[in-house]
Amino acid sequence: MKRTVWFGVSLVVIFLIAGLLLPKWLLFLCTMAAANGVVSLGIVLLMRGGVVSFGQGLVFAAGGYAAALLSNKLGVTDALLLTAAGGAAAVLMTAPFAVLLARYRGIFFAMLTLALSMVLYGVLVKMDALGGSDGFTMSRPTLLGMKIADAWSGYVLYSIAVVATGLLSIGARIYFDSSRGLVSLAIRENELRVEYLGASVTRVMAANFLLAAFLGGAGGALAIMALGHIEPNFSYWTTSGEFVFVAILAGHTGVLGAFAASFVLELVRSFSSSYFPNTWQMALGIFLLIVIRFFPRGLGSLIKK
Amino acid sequence: MSPVLSAKSLSKHFDGVVAAEAVTIAVAAGERVGLIGSNGAGKTTFVNLITGYLKPDAGAIELDGRDVTALGPREIERLGVARSFQIPQLCAEMNVLDNILVAAACGGEALSFWQPAHTAQTRERALALLERFALGAHAERRVAELPGGIRKLLDIAMSLTRRPRLLLLDEPTSGVSVEEKFPMMETVMAAIAGETHSEGTAVLFVEHDMEIVTRYASRVVAFYSGRVLADGAPATVLADADVRRHVTGGQI
Amino acid sequence: MGAYAAASFVAWFAAAGFAPWMSIIALFMASVAVAALLAPLVERGLLRVFYGRDEVLLVLVTYALFLILEDATKLIWGANPYFVSAPYALFGNVQVGEQAYVGYDFALVVVAAVCGIGVWWGLNRTRIGKVVLAVIHSAEVASSMGVNVSRVYTFAFMFGIFLAALGGALTAPMISVQPGVSVSVVIVSFAVVIIGGLGSIEGAAIGALIVGLARALAVHTWPPAELFSIYLAMAIVLVFRPEGLFLRVKARRI
Ligand SMILES: Nc1ncnc2c1ncn2[C@@H]1O[C@H](COP(=O)(O)OP(=O)(O)O)[C@@H](O)[C@H]1O
Numbered sequence: 053m054k055r056t057v058w059f060g061v062s063l064v065v066i067f068l069i070a071g072l073l074l075p076k077w078l079l080f081l082c083t084m085a086a087a088n089g090v091v092s093l094g095i096v097l098l099m100r101g102g103v104v105s106f107g108q109g110l111v112f113a114a115g116g117y118a119a120a121l122l123s124n125k126l127g128v129t130d131a132l133l134l135t136a137a138g139g140a141a142a143v144l145m146t147a148p149f150a151v152l153l154a155r156y157r158g159i160f161f162a163m164l165t166l167a168l169s170m171v172l173y174g175v176l177v178k179m180d181a182l183g184g185s186d187g188f189t190m191s192r193p194t195l196l197g198m199k200i201a202d203a204w205s206g207y208v209l210y211s212i213a214v215v216a217t218g219l220l221s222i223g224a225r226i227y228f229d230s231s232r233g234l235v236s237l238a239i240r241e242n243e244l245r246v247e248y249l250g251a252s253v254t255r256v257m258a259a260n261f262l263l264a265a266f267l268g269g270a271g272g273a274l275a276i277m278a279l280g281h282i283e284p285n286f287s288y289w290t291t292s293g294e295f296v297f298v299a300i301l302a303g304h305t306g307v308l309g310a311f312a313a314s315f316v317l318e319l320v321r322s323f324s325s326s327y328f329p330n331t332w333q334m335a336l337g338i339f340l341l342i343v344i345r346f347f348p349r350g351l352g353s354l355i356k357k
Numbered sequence: 358m359s360p361v362l363s364a365k366s367l368s369k370h371f372d373g374v375v376a377a378e379a380v381t382i383a384v385a386a387g388e389r390v391g392l393i394g395s396n397g398a399g400k401t402t403f404v405n406l407i408t409g410y411l412k413p414d415a416g417a418i419e420l421d422g423r424d425v426t427a428l429g430p431r432e433i434e435r436l437g438v439a440r441s442f443q444i445p446q447l448c449a450e451m452n453v454l455d456n457i458l459v460a461a462a463c464g465g466e467a468l469s470f471w472q473p474a475h476t477a478q479t480r481e482r483a484l485a486l487l488e489r490f491a492l493g494a495h496a497e498r499r500v501a502e503l504p505g506g507i508r509k510l511l512d513i514a515m516s517l518t519r520r521p522r523l524l525l526l527d528e529p530t531s532g533v534s535v536e537e538k539f540p541m542m543e544t545v546m547a548a549i550a551g552e553t554h555s556e557g558t559a560v561l562f563v564e565h566d567m568e569i570v571t572r573y574a575s576r577v578v579a580f581y582s583g584r585v586l587a588d589g590a591p592a593t594v595l596a597d598a599d600v601r602r603h604v605t606g607g608q609i
Numbered sequence: 610m611g612a613y614a615a616a617s618f619v620a621w622f623a624a625a626g627f628a629p630w631m632s633i634i635a636l637f638m639a640s641v642a643v644a645a646l647l648a649p650l651v652e653r654g655l656l657r658v659f660y661g662r663d664e665v666l667l668v669l670v671t672y673a674l675f676l677i678l679e680d681a682t683k684l685i686w687g688a689n690p691y692f693v694s695a696p697y698a699l700f701g702n703v704q705v706g707e708q709a710y711v712g713y714d715f716a717l718v719v720v721a722a723v724c725g726i727g728v729w730w731g732l733n734r735t736r737i738g739k740v741v742l743a744v745i746h747s748a749e750v751a752s753s754m755g756v757n758v759s760r761v762y763t764f765a766f767m768f769g770i771f772l773a774a775l776g777g778a779l780t781a782p783m784i785s786v787q788p789g790v791s792v793s794v795v796i797v798s799f800a801v802v803i804i805g806g807l808g809s810i811e812g813a814a815i816g817a818l819i820v821g822l823a824r825a826l827a828v829h830t831w832p833p834a835e836l837f838s839i840y841l842a843m844a845i846v847l848v849f850r851p852e853g854l855f856l857r858v859k860a861r862r863i
């Protein structure tokens with residue numbers, strides 16, 4: 053555990069220093085990769101228990117809207133506070149469904165989560181108070197009581213994302229290595245045995261679902277702070293699909309894979325708009341098939357070897 | 358003293374198939390009960406009923422005098438009943454050690470979100486248990502690569518992490534060659550003795566080999582199409598005319 | 610795909626100067642064409658590679674396929690909506706008491722019932738159907754009894770695609786065919802299957818009725834709730850029957 057913390061902290065420091073050298077567009081790209089990567093990390097966490105959520109857009113949007121509303125309506129502007137609040141809001145929102153969903157596996161789980169996220173999408177589009185399908189904008193957050201200067205905003209937002217995702221990643225790694233984390237892996241393989249050994253499979257799965265929700269909500273808050281604008285698309289199925297894509301690409305072995313994969317996706321996305329704007333989904337689909345076929349444990353398994 | 362397990366006229370039918378019919382069996386602490394019966398006699402069904410995997414159509418199950426008929430496998434395990442499986446139920450992609458660590462973690466009070474699964478202490482305890490089953494050499498091997506006999510042993514080892522009061526072994530030596538059966542049973546029984554509950558673990562094992570039954574059971578229960586055909590001392594039960602007709606087919 | 614193919618076939622038929630009633634045949638031909646072209650390609654070329662793998666992986670494979678086909682339809686048919694009105698007008702209106710109903714809707718109900726009963730009969734009462742059921746239950750046993758399992762898979766998949774395409778083709782006249790129609794269909798049909806229970810035809814029929822009624826009820830009482838009515842119905846059923854209304858018998862594990 054100590055080693056995990058040290059390793060995590062040093063990585064965060066390295067990224068903070070490296071950020072000083074990056075051009076503006078790349079800073080923004082990395083910020084988004086970190087924000088989206090946390091959401092996918094939630095799916096990785098679920099995958100370790102044997103399920104994949106096709107509706108993480110739900111918690112992404114919940115966290116994003118919560119952060120934006122807190123900032124606009126209640127004047128809570130501290131970036132780290134908003135990130136935590138985004139996670140908490142997503143947990144609150146999904147808590148009523150956790151136990152119900154924890155009983156489902158495979159396609160059932162995938163489709164039920166997808167359905168939930170599409171319901172939220174439907175609601176958001178119709179809610180004029182939240183800007184309907186156009187969404188609304190949020191002003192720039194503050195950090196520890198200080199305003200963020202224009203010239204530095206890119207780097208500061210990047211730093212916030214790096215620190216927040218760093219902390220969450222350390223937490224995730226500790227969880228993966230814990231007894232409960234090991235039992236999650238066992239559930240993926242043989243839940244009958246786990247139940248017979250005296251652990252509640254439903255409770256583990258429900259807790260995993262809520263942890264993933266927290267990660268997703270925090271990711272949503274980080275994303276909206278970087279983007280400055282939120283819209284119902286956060287909860288649309290294509291958004292969720294991209295999170296799944298990154299999680300599959302990352303594989304369920306590690307934590308860092310999620311961010312590497314997320315970075316790849318953001319990179320490809322930024323090029324795709326100029327090179328293949330109409331076949332973006334098709335490219336994603338084909339790439340996904342290739343990964344599933346040839347790297348069933350994700351690209352993360354390559355890094356390890 | 359009240360028996361550890363008391364099954365009272367359990368019945369279970371599957372679309373007309375009688376898997377259990379008025380099965381009444383009581384097991385006392387420390388007893389070694391051999392369960393015999395031809396294929397389809399209802400032995401596994403009995404184990405499934407006791408452990409809450411199946412719900413009886415009629416009848417009641419008591420553990421230490423407490424009615425547990427409505428409880429599920431997890432709650433029953435928590436009351437000190439462990440089982441092994443005819444087809445080993447393992448985590449095939451994990452290694453042997455991790456399987457034991459999973460069992461140990463599940464048996465703990467609450468699953469920790471941060472306490473590492475792998476610590477010097479948990480590993481040491483898991484390896485000691487593996488050593489008892491002569492599995493120490495396989496600790497780092499992936500379960501999927503292991504031969505059937507080893508998997509069977511691991512399956513039993515996993516059920517022992519919590520020192521159960523009642524251990525149900527479903528065909529511990531099936532799928533193992535005749536020469537290996539005795540050494541295997543010897544290992545299992547020695548390991549159980551080593552991990553035993555303070556009051557003496559009661560063991561109920563399903564077995565087809567009558568030599569093993571006579572050697573390791575202090576009492577034998579014979580099943581035939583869901584019913585208890587005979588129940589008593591090994592010599593008496595194995596000499597029973599009905600048992601010889603329907604179960605042992607005249608051997609011995 | 611079915612809806613788009615229907616749009617093209619109906620347009621070709623009209624251009625070729627066929628009588629309007631022939632547009633119905635165009636709808637069916639469109640579904641057959643989709644099944645004949647797409648099914649072998651997907652099943653042989655893609656799904657085959659992944660048989661026997663994790664169920665979750667198969668979900669992902671179909672998801673990837675979905676992404677690819679979404680864009681493929683956009684590439685082939687463009688992003689503008691199509692209107693396939695010819696078949697819709699064909700059946701005129703039916704007067705029931707005060708209300709006038711569109712004849713095409715009635716025809717659809719009849720076709721759906723015929724399809725449902727036909728599939729049920731085909732699966733349970735014919736030799737081929739029983740072979741399919743045997744393969745579903747245990748591919749190994751079936752193959753040891755001399756069944757060509759791989760051909761059964763291809764056949765069953767092709768038939769499934771045909772039904773899906775037919776669903777699309779028959780819906781096409783009632784909607785504007787445009788990108789994005791597929792997601793809502795996926796979710797609704799999944800809700801239907803979940804309510805009914807995976808693998809049960811009676812269940813699917815009843816699930817479809819429940820979803821239809823729930824939607825109709827919502828539209829009549831409080832239109833904004835239409836979307837939720839489906840999920841609400843699904844949630845209520847699942848709370849009481851986690852595996853849907855009709856359980857499929859599961860293979861024994863221990
Ligand atoms: N889950 C089940 N579903 C249907 N039939 C079952 C199930 N479990 C057991 N049976 C039937 O009950 C009978 C007894 O089975 P079992 O208890 O496994 O016998 P044994 O372990 O003595 O060989 C058999 O005829 C078997 O087919």
Ligand SMILES: [Mg+2]
Nearest residue numbers: 400401402443
């Ligand atoms: Mg048996």
